[in-house]
Amino acid sequence: MTAALQVEKLNRSFGALPVTRDVDLTLERGARHALIGPNGAGKTTLVNLITGVLKPHSGRVLLNGQDITSTSQTERARRGLARTFQINQLFRGLTVLENIVMAIGERDGENNNLWRPAGAKPSVIEEALDHLESLRLVDDALKLIRELPYGRQRLVEIAIALAQKPRVLLLDEPAAGVPSSESHLILDVVAALDPDIAVLIIEHDMDVVFRFAKEITVLVQGAVFTHGTPEQIMKDEQVRAVYLGEEGHKAGERSHG
């Protein structure tokens, strides 16, 4: 079976600083994969390389067996690759419902229509409301994003990505910036995602990672440090030293600044 997402020998540097070094990563269909590593390890850069925000200097990205290394971000999204952002990227001046309708409209080609009123297709609105209902956002449907508490905004991030009906979903710290009293809401949503979607999650909370992931990749200074099941990673002394210990933090800070 072809993997849902395959990353082969990916390299990228910013000036003289290599931020992604020979990274290999495979997500099978329905994968639950966590990407961990200290600050500045290049996790978000890797997401940007996979989604096409950045172009790699070498290496390949394959989506369902097809080489997408040189296709645009737009085309990758159309082929079923969705992501959430570490820092909210929402349409702040629009309502929650309009945010979701936007994603459905682009997915279905609705947004090519210049003449029909935006609300003329009940199926689109119903679907958008279904997505909101599954994330318990229906009561906020008519609120503007900027009027919403940050935790709820994070849920809209996920709702937009789900409205794209992706086959591969990249979650970049979905609970970042959310008080821990609310973060369990988001993580429940993540835990309940459609088992057919291959999910890559970047997360700092080890409890979440070990609960959610079937596979873990540890990224340190742009390179894959190790990779294995949660049990293997938990037992790995080197991971503890690099990632959980002092040394890792120092290394992270150095490569960051």
Add this chain to the structure above:
Amino acid sequence: MAASETQTPATPANAAATSSARARAADFIVKRHYLQWWEALPWVLIIAAYFIFPDRMTFGTQVLIGIMFALSLDLILGYAGIVTLGHALFFGIGAYTVALLTARWGWGEPISSMLIAIVLSAVAGLITGWFLLRYRGLTLLMLTLAAAILVQEAGNYRSDITGGYDGVPGMEIGKLFGIFENDLYGRNYYIYVGVLLFIVWYVLRRIVYSPYGAALTGIRENVRRMYAIGSPVHRRLVTAYTIAAGIAGMAGALFAQSTAYATLGVFDFDNSAKVMVMLILGGTGRLYGAFIGATVYLVLEDDLSKLSPTFWQFGIGLLLVLTVLFARRGLLGLIEDALKYIRRGAKS
């Protein structure tokens, strides 16, 4: 598992609350494009002006043309968030298409020459937009400005054809439908331009309330998200730019026809800046800002310049500074706030 905590049981009461919330939300989206009563106001005023100021219709026609020009800018600036200082390029191409067709080739029929002007300026919008809309912000600002200057200078180089800054001489504009001449008071043209403005408004209103219009707003609000959800951003922007260019060209063509006059001055930076000032004054991204802004600007310009031929721009400048400082959403936003305030006062 913590999951069970949030999965509150779907009691009948909960389900009913959810379904009513759903219905309310769906209703909002479905009805958003419905016409409001106040949207008739501009048209009532435009018609009323015809009867109240019968001897000032030449000026009235220029106001209508200004509104049309500002409306075209609103689509790209107000909705799509494209910042341009070269919108006069398309106004100028429209004006010159009509001027050259009329004066050089004897094609004085106003409606067909206007249609040709629309097509040519839209093509110019398509070509320049294709190249320029890869850029954003200051870069785009400079490039749009440069595009207008380039065309203006090209026209100046061949002033034997364009008439340079002295203008195209001898424009004999044909009668509308072969019947109506542009009379001394410009009443026929006022009606003609008014009808065309209505068509433009209707088309733009359809567009901004369409799914495509929503996508333009999305690009303005957050372009990174648009790429992430698979939106062909460049194509969407070029489409909007082309439409706006066509309408700006239409305004330019009507300008040339109604004044029987066109010089290279139509390409001036002044003209690009003026339409932007009109729109910001009135309020961007709501169509009606163009109506208010263009009217206020042109009336002030007319009255103040009679009052003080050398100092009138001070008044416009002052108004713009006040608008930007205290009414960020333009005069239209100010009116909206005032209405809200009054309504709240009436309730308490």
